[in-house]
Amino acid sequence: MEPNKFTILGSSSGVPQAERNSSGYILDVNGRLNLIDCGGGVTSSFLRRGFNPLDINRIFISHTHPDHVSDLSLFIQMIYLTGREGKLDIFVPDEFVDPLRAYLYAVYIIAEKLPFDLQIIGYEEGLIINDDFKLTAITNSHLSQYSEWVTRLNLPNKMQSHSFQIEVGQKRLFYSGDIGSFDDIREHLDSNNFVVMEMTHFDIEAFFDLAPTIDVGEFVITHLSGNDEVSKLNLMARKAGMHNFSTAVDGMELWL
Ligand SMILES: [Zn+2]
Ligand SMILES: [Zn+2]
Numbered sequence: 001m002e003p004n005k006f007t008i009l010g011s012s013s014g015v016p017q018a019e020r021n022s023s024g025y026i027l028d029v030n031g032r033l034n035l036i037d038c039g040g041g042v043t044s045s046f047l048r049r050g051f052n053p054l055d056i057n058r059i060f061i062s063h064t065h066p067d068h069v070s071d072l073s074l075f076i077q078m079i080y081l082t083g084r085e086g087k088l089d090i091f092v093p094d095e096f097v098d099p100l101r102a103y104l105y106a107v108y109i110i111a112e113k114l115p116f117d118l119q120i121i122g123y124e125e126g127l128i129i130n131d132d133f134k135l136t137a138i139t140n141s142h143l144s145q146y147s148e149w150v151t152r153l154n155l156p157n158k159m160q161s162h163s164f165q166i167e168v169g170q171k172r173l174f175y176s177g178d179i180g181s182f183d184d185i186r187e188h189l190d191s192n193n194f195v196v197m198e199m200t201h202f203d204i205e206a207f208f209d210l211a212p213t214i215d216v217g218e219f220v221i222t223h224l225s226g227n228d229e230v231s232k233l234n235l236m237a238r239k240a241g242m243h244n245f246s247t248a249v250d251g252m253e254l255w256l
Helices: 042-048 072-081 096-108 144-150 205-211 227-239
Strands: 007-010 024-029 032-038 056-060 088-095 118-123 126-130 132-140 161-168 171-175 191-197 216-224 244-249 253-255
Touching: 007 042, 007 191, 024 161, 032 042, 032 072, 056 072, 072 088, 072 096, 088 096, 088 191, 096 118, 132 191, 227 244, 227 253
Parallel strands: 032 056, 056 088, 088 118, 171 191, 191 216, 216 244
Antiparallel strands: 007 024, 007 253, 024 032, 126 132, 132 161, 161 171
């Protein structure tokens, strides 16, 4: 049986970086690839790691900020130009189904014309997949910062943002996506082998106070800016006496 792994294709924050691609991850279970988020540079990063577009099984999008979706149409184009025939399911927050369909028509990716069945499936909180692995969406407050504008302009946006709990056999990996506060995810972290999380949207001092009390195999921090931030985080982790802390780089692999 092939080993299962989680590969970081893009570890950049929302501010594009020269040295990092925007958010994107490959969950490889039994040789079938699942793409999680698809920000800028993810398509070329995918190819750089030697992955085959024909091995993509499903795509999951945590929320619709550009650094998580801007490469999505290009990724789909790559899949069909490579000669895909099997069905492709793309799971997106419910609010994104209609805008994504309209956008794909606008960029001439016409689902009805494709040689494979492209399904855009809206999801809300809860279990999304339960077969060769389990993926559960957990709603977080990352986009609630927009509520005033959504109300004022009467926008259709539902401000849906999610973290993902992933279970592959006995192994557990938690992907924070982008969050609104550490409280969004705290209660979900215990007994995960890996927690792949961002640290830009909450009080990091409070995290380092709490982290030693949380039962996690390894915290892998992603959604990073420049080297100064990376050095600062690693220094804080050392001061907190954490041995289960690392900062992500593009191409990093976590074995499940
Ligand atoms: Zn982001
Ligand atoms: Zn975001």
